[in-house]
Amino acid sequence: MNKYCFGVDLGGTTVKIGLFDPEGSVLEKWEIPTRKDDSGNNILPDIANAILGKMAEMNITRDSVTGVGIGVPGPVDSDGVVHRAVNLGWGVMNINDVLGGLLQLPVKSANDANVAALGEMWCGGGKGCKNMVLATLGTGVGGGIIAEGKILTGAMGAGGEIGHIHMNDNEQEECGCGNFGCLEQYASATGVVRLAARKLASVNDDSVLRNGELSAKAVFDAVKAGDKVACEIAEQFGEYLGKGLAMVACVVNPEVIVLGGGVSKAGEVLCEYVSKYYEKYVHFASRKAEFRLASLGNDAGIYGAAKLVLE
Amino acid sequence: MNKYCFGVDLGGTTVKIGLFDPEGSVLEKWEIPTRKDDSGNNILPDIANAILGKMAEMNITRDSVTGVGIGVPGPVDSDGVVHRAVNLGWGVMNINDVLGGLLQLPVKSANDANVAALGEMWCGGGKGCKNMVLATLGTGVGGGIIAEGKILTGAMGAGGEIGHIHMNDNEQEECGCGNFGCLEQYASATGVVRLAARKLASVNDDSVLRNGELSAKAVFDAVKAGDKVACEIAEQFGEYLGKGLAMVACVVNPEVIVLGGGVSKAGEVLCEYVSKYYEKYVHFASRKAEFRLASLGNDAGIYGAAKLVLE
Numbered sequence: 001m002n003k004y005c006f007g008v009d010l011g012g013t014t015v016k017i018g019l020f021d022p023e024g025s026v027l028e029k030w031e032i033p034t035r036k037d038d039s040g041n042n043i044l045p046d047i048a049n050a051i052l053g054k055m056a057e058m059n060i061t062r063d064s065v066t067g068v069g070i071g072v073p074g075p076v077d078s079d080g081v082v083h084r085a086v087n088l089g090w091g092v093m094n095i096n097d098v099l100g101g102l103l104q105l106p107v108k109s110a111n112d113a114n115v116a117a118l119g120e121m122w123c124g125g126g127k128g129c130k131n132m133v134l135a136t137l138g139t140g141v142g143g144g145i146i147a148e149g150k151i152l153t154g155a156m157g158a159g160g161e162i163g164h165i166h167m168n169d170n171e172q173e174e175c176g177c178g179n180f181g182c183l184e185q186y187a188s189a190t191g192v193v194r195l196a197a198r199k200l201a202s203v204n205d206d207s208v209l210r211n212g213e214l215s216a217k218a219v220f221d222a223v224k225a226g227d228k229v230a231c232e233i234a235e236q237f238g239e240y241l242g243k244g245l246a247m248v249a250c251v252v253n254p255e256v257i258v259l260g261g262g263v264s265k266a267g268e269v270l271c272e273y274v275s276k277y278y279e280k281y282v283h284f285a286s287r288k289a290e291f292r293l294a295s296l297g298n299d300a301g302i303y304g305a306a307k308l309v310l311e
Numbered sequence: 312m313n314k315y316c317f318g319v320d321l322g323g324t325t326v327k328i329g330l331f332d333p334e335g336s337v338l339e340k341w342e343i344p345t346r347k348d349d350s351g352n353n354i355l356p357d358i359a360n361a362i363l364g365k366m367a368e369m370n371i372t373r374d375s376v377t378g379v380g381i382g383v384p385g386p387v388d389s390d391g392v393v394h395r396a397v398n399l400g401w402g403v404m405n406i407n408d409v410l411g412g413l414l415q416l417p418v419k420s421a422n423d424a425n426v427a428a429l430g431e432m433w434c435g436g437g438k439g440c441k442n443m444v445l446a447t448l449g450t451g452v453g454g455g456i457i458a459e460g461k462i463l464t465g466a467m468g469a470g471g472e473i474g475h476i477h478m479n480d481n482e483q484e485e486c487g488c489g490n491f492g493c494l495e496q497y498a499s500a501t502g503v504v505r506l507a508a509r510k511l512a513s514v515n516d517d518s519v520l521r522n523g524e525l526s527a528k529a530v531f532d533a534v535k536a537g538d539k540v541a542c543e544i545a546e547q548f549g550e551y552l553g554k555g556l557a558m559v560a561c562v563v564n565p566e567v568i569v570l571g572g573g574v575s576k577a578g579e580v581l582c583e584y585v586s587k588y589y590e591k592y593v594h595f596a597s598r599k600a601e602f603r604l605a606s607l608g609n610d611a612g613i614y615g616a617a618k619l620v621l622e
Contacts, residue, residue: 075596078459131466145562147465148389152458154564155442158596159458165561166554166592177594243477250476251456251562253465281477283488285386285469 004060005309006051007119008070009112009301010034010043012087017050018302019058022066022310024123028054029302040089048102067106069308070095071115071301075157080109083156108308112301114151114160116260117144119304124296125258133254134294135162135245137263140176141184141191145252150311152252163188165244186240189263192216195240196233205229220266234273242277249278249286260294267293315371316620317362318430319381320423320612321345323398326358329613330365333377333621335434339365340613351400359413378417380619381406382426382612386468391420394467419619423612425462425471427571428455430615435607436569444565445605446473446556448527448574451487452495452502456563461622463563474499476555497551500574503527507544516540531577545584553588560589560597571605578604 002022009016012034019028032050035042051068054060072095074085080096100107110118117126117134126132130149136142141163145152152159168181173194175182185191193214200209207229208222219237222230245257257278264270271291279287296303313333320327323345330339343361346353362379365371383406385396391407411418421429428437428445437443441460447453452474456463463470479492484505486493496502504525511520518540519533530548533541556568568589575581582602590598607614 129466147458147463147470152463152563154458155440155566155600156564156596158564158594159562161561161564161594161596164594165558179592179594247476247558248562250472251470251559252463253467253469253472255466281490283469283472283475283490285467285472289466
């Protein structure tokens, strides 16, 4: 067993890098900017230089490093080939080969949402389980499936795209993906705002949500304060997400479902609204799945990336 | 590489057994009855005797046998523990240990629907792909997910229970599982009959389906003859199954979707009705998944079981 591995979370603005020991302790953590100019051609050399610089600084030799894992904002197949990462300006490229060549170290890569799921399984909300679903409720709804301790990658690296499960035949607004009625349109931060705006327009009841700016945080703060309209919005949110996760569970039969992303900052109240509807709609074989909150926050990516090379 | 392996498909009435070479050729194939009396305690000894008898008959020694795979009608976890197989009278039991002890050979077990999926991947409709979904459209709707060439087992062995994905909030009839509105209620053989009976009751148009007994075969025969009402029923069927498989694809991103079971005998017309709605509802990353018909029929189980021990 080697002493070190690196986990890289490649985002559209910054690259987070962590140096880990094999038990999951972060020894060093830092960031560099993501240089997207020149079709993103500087990104991997910048990452390689940052890692090689850290190794020199700490007198870490190559033979004490298991490898470098990296999470990428785009679909990455099981061979490490990214199929266009629009945010970075990248076309088709084998990341494992290119970054591995620069570093002269083993490299493994995967989609960033899937890598976050692996991180939460290793050291976060899903710790101790091997079959897990992560739903990341942010601007959109991302997801990652862990089966037998490994990422479910899928044929083209698009496994775990649970935000685009079709939930509503009557939706008139278009999802960012081009379809209508995706889970993401109701269970993301913007989805909660959509549900709230529609509810407020359809009822005359007083609500604290009629004052100030609508946000997912405002809705769940109002739920905690007992606001009746906010509670109705949370029921709708819970039914969409609970039903969607029940569908996911019929496919992958998870032991634990972890809720992460900005919306999950609402805390345990979120799990209550979601699990109620999950249990209503799911097949009995998956009814006992446990709902937990993600615990690694923005570090899930570097944890999961490091774990990629320890598998 | 050893010369032989056995694949066992344990059903409620008969046990099918196949002797295979490692390339997937069936060398021998036979059946024995499933003795369900005495809480099913005779079933595994009967199977062991059948296999040991065949080995003696053909002068096959233990060291030329890779192992014995077995598909079981119930949830089997990744350690080989079956968690109640109601049809067989079994409680909780580690099949790998019990049958392995009787045979003094390596044994691997899995759920029968999942094993059928593995068989179709190895030698049937999914040949050549590693990421596949099998939907078995029989009395119910069973399923199996193959990810990176292996069965997606799930926490309790209930991976691939796609027949119980929730599809319809307005269903008044109860599914066998206790829920309302499961995919199985519309996409199984009995589901097609349900859709047909409802359609015939709701319209006044002439249809050949008003004469004779309703069945999934009668409906698709009428579709091929151009019967208007039958075609409308097939559209409804296609929308339910296509939408359900689109949900599955958002989770596992398959390369190929194989349709099997009695309903799939309708042939290519089935794929046409289903793929049209699949493409409408699926996330773009999975839109190119190919629809194929299962090709191993009732032998999928013995093929998949044999493949279990070759992995």
